Amino acid sequence: MDYLINMALSWPIGTILFVIMVIACAAAIMSVAVLLLLAGDFWFPSKKLGDGVIQKKKFTPAHSDTVYTRDIATGLRMPNTIFHGDNWSFEVQIGQKMSSISVSEAYYNERNIGDTVPLTYTKGRFIRDICIKTIG
Numbered sequence: 001m002d003y004l005i006n007m008a009l010s011w012p013i014g015t016i017l018f019v020i021m022v023i024a025c026a027a028a029i030m031s032v033a034v035l036l037l038l039a040g041d042f043w044f045p046s047k048k049l050g051d052g053v054i055q056k057k058k059f060t061p062a063h064s065d066t067v068y069t070r071d072i073a074t075g076l077r078m079p080n081t082i083f084h085g086d087n088w089s090f091e092v093q094i095g096q097k098m099s100s101i102s103v104s105e106a107y108y109n110e111r112n113i114g115d116t117v118p119l120t121y122t123k124g125r126f127i128r129d130i131c132i133k134t135i136g
């Protein structure tokens with residue numbers, strides 16, 4: 001403990017290092033606190049049944065993305081192409097919250113904006129975000 005006090009009092013290097021250590025410790029503690037909050041919010045949530053109102057319909061056509069990753073052995077950047085198929089989704093309002101969910105093309109075509117749909121969802125304990133699990 002005396003070492004830390006002496007380091008903090010030795011100007012300028014010791015004081016600067018001490019401040020950096022304090023900031024690093026505070027950042028680590030905050031990171032752990034945030035992770036624990038998120039874990040507590042999303043681990044083992046209870047599913048709820050309810051109705052939602054379709055607010056928005058969205059179709060995203062098939063496309064591909066190229067992501068570059070570094071090959072450890074050669075040090076070169078290698079392209080990886082990721083293909084995304086067609087996606088049909090709804091943005092649904094449940095109470096005052098909004099959430100989105102992907103659906104089949106047939107279900108997408110059956111429903112219109114403003115329709116009420118039955119769904120299963122979870123709600124975060126602390127953050128209160130909604131995640132739709134099933135629809136229809």
